[in-house]
Amino acid sequence: MKKFLCVLCILLCALSGVFANGSSETSADSSRPVVRVYCGWAETQLPNWRALVDEYNANPDNPITIQLEFFGSSGYFDRLNAEFLAGDPPEVFQLTKTVFNEYAAAGRLYDLTDYLAERGLSETLNKGAQAWAGPLVNETGHVYGFPDFANTSCIFYNVNMFKELGIEEPTDMESLREAARILNENGKKAIVTGASDWCATDLFAKVQAQMVGTDILIDAYMGNAQYNDPVLVEALTVVDNMVKENIIDPSSADYNDDEAIAEFVSGNAGMYTAHTAMTAMIDSLAASMPGFEYNIIKNIDFVEDPLISVPVTWGQMWCVPADCDNVEGALEALTFLFGEYVANDTVEKVGKIYNVESWNKNLSHPALRTAVDYQMPSSATADSFYLVDMVSSRVLENLNRGIQQMIQGRLTPQQVLDNAQQTWVDEQAQRQ
């Protein structure tokens, strides 16, 4: 009997010996410290990075080995959270603004202010982006994440369809209404959106930024204002009216982004509303549709005398954990990944908009070029913060869902925002 247990034990030990370090073989060159870099996106969103990192690792003069991991799914933050929980987070990781706010407020992120100053980036990195890279209440103005790529909120349009039907590029509500009328008369949908994703809230953000500005969002987050404030209700009513007038097609209430883009690319709809990051997805679907050409509308004033032209998301944050064991290595990885060498390659091959203006000179994608030339300059301030990123993840989910139901004609703008406010109140009570 003892013999048997011994055999069992030996077997178990052998197994654990063989397999326990199954993962460490990825870090072949053990003489240099390994810096783990987590990207929440799929590799297709930064397809050139893998090769650049391999090249970096192959050079024996470089002080670290970068281990780049792409996740590319909604479960990424759960993963990351688990690593923090286990006390072993990666040295560098990407966070969306909403999640970033939570981490920054909890004091989990390394202060990058001095690092930016040393690299001379505190001058060249867009001021709006720098203001963006702190917790929502950022009295010191310190920077806790490197904001990667800017995306402007925009409306895409089908260039050839507009030409054929003789539609001018809209500039305000009146001309947008006219464009929608012509499209509808020709059996086309005007604007489609992916309302079962965040695009519904993006619609609201477009109007909110022009009408109300950012301060009220921060105030509401702080409890000094409410999400159902009359001005916000008025802004959402503008969106609601666009649905009622068929400018935004009600059918898109059921769509997610894939489906909305498919409608747009296959020529059933003249316009698609989202933000510039969606170009990658449009391009990949448009590859099977020869002759399809699109651009973004330079500027639409949804209200008279808008505060700013478009809201901008200054991108996802690249962060270092506050209690990082190898800060030097982490900063080295950041310097490489957000240095000019990688930037030039990424702008050229992938078409991303960097927050350092001079890095964008090689951008050739027509729609993104429009964004850089016409939208970025007029909106590069802290006032153009993007609503979708300025609320807690639960409030965002609630807004997405509520606006989706509003587009389906089930809720009024007032009800949607009352619910959002209630959700925020509940969330705070649960948190204490």
Next chain:
Amino acid sequence: MKRLIGRILIALFLIILSILTLGPLVWTVMSSFKTSGELMLQPYSIPAKLQWKNYADAWRLGNFSTYFINSIIVTFISLLLMISVSSLAAFGLSHYKTRFNHPTLLYILFGQMISAAMVIFPLVIILQKMNLTDSYIGISLVYAAGGIPFSVFVLSNFFKTIPQGLFEAAQLDGCSEIKKFISIALPLIKSGLATVFLYQFLWVWNEFTIGFTLIRSSSMRTLPVGLYTAVFGVLQTNYVVAFAGTVMVSIPTFIIYLVFQKHLVKGMLAGSIKA
């Protein structure tokens, strides 16, 4: 006349059953051989030309070769562990009558009520403390533990079917307890082991939540996790390739199922029902 109607009804039932179970699968396999354009324009036609390229693309883009190896290793270790400790425990539970039998069984069965989503938070911490994060053995231990309730339950019912007389005779011959277990009991419950193997293979091979949260590096992902990340990442708009990936991932479960299917009902007969 009545018989004829009966026959027609049965035929109708079989047709509906086949369409409902096979329809979606046939459609998936068909779609996986189409071009993107075909899928959009003629979603339910037969592919004009078999696009084997989709499979090659899926294999390459989705990095499935790594995931296959990971899944095989993880499934192998966890089933080996799970079935060996469970059969020991099940034998103990069914062969030795003590006052702890009932409480122990209840304690183990309580685990059957737990969903993986409820326990991953603490599991992350435990694996980290034991230095097993991101290792094959770490995730296999979790699978083995999670499979214990079902395995012990089914196997102990199988052991109960063995006539006590056999053991008594062996005892008279001076047979040790371990020998009783290995040379008398185990060979008699082969079909029980096969049943447990089939069900637990399907569980471990297909498991998503635990794998998704506990595996850290992309080189360690198991197939379902790899498929999920690929479909929502690399292949997001590339439906035909995603279909091909889906088909590839399902093939091994089909093979195991066809080999072991005769134990499905048999296992249930001896296993779950006597409770």
Next chain:
Amino acid sequence: MKKTIQERYKLKWFELFLAPALILYTIFWAVPILSTLSFSFTNWSGITPLSQADFVGLKNFKQMTTDPIFIQSLKNNFQYGIVMVLVVPPLSFMIAYLLDTHVPFKKFFGVLAYIPAILPSVVVMLLWRWILNAQYGLVNTLLRAAGLDKFAIGWLSNVETALWAVTFVSIWKTIPVYMILALAGLQQIPVEYKEAAIIDGANEWQRIIHVIIPSMRGVFYTIFTLIIIDVFRVFELVYIMTEGGPGYYSTEMLLTYMYKTSFSSYMAGYGSAIAATTIIIVLFITALNMKLSAKYDEE
């Protein structure tokens, strides 16, 4: 005296045989669930160290009673559960019975009918997401081809239909499992019973009602117990297919809400309290089921 020696001997072997399984099970399954239960009394966020969290007593549980999303999840979970409990056992029994008695090539069709259950749930969810897709999904293309354009809706993204669509997919995936159980139960009924009934002149319907179903009581009990546990454990299905949407949480279930609260909203304490509540509900219903069935057996 002799008896105690024998008892001790038995106990020693009992312990030895059970030790490996119990150790493994305790460390990797029982301890985690107990930890989850203990987190539910704290306000731990999940991204700060646990030592910084405060003990808040039953506050999380009180908070739940006024949380509209939790109440919605509870409602959805119960609606889903009731439909499953009402639909799955009778249908499983029906299919099993037909397969067992009336179908030619019953082995072949038995193997075929089980196929939905062997697929990885990720595959099942993706497959049905595509089939139910608003634009190019199979269901809608067929509907449009039949001229029923107005019924071609986004089954999973429409507030009215999403929960039903999810429930349907779940039924599709679970029926085979219970069908096998029912099939096993049917094959266990002694042939004499059925023959005796035939000699008594009972028709098929009467035989099912008076002979077959009563003698399968044990099987039905097992089926109900398993389904009840299962419906509250529903997670992957919703997480992959709808993420709780569309609209205001129309397919949110207890565990998907728990997962989001813990991992996306950074309220591990509150999330754990939801998990604990789910366990309590399952325990309560299982106990009730046990009690009812025991009472029925006495009668």
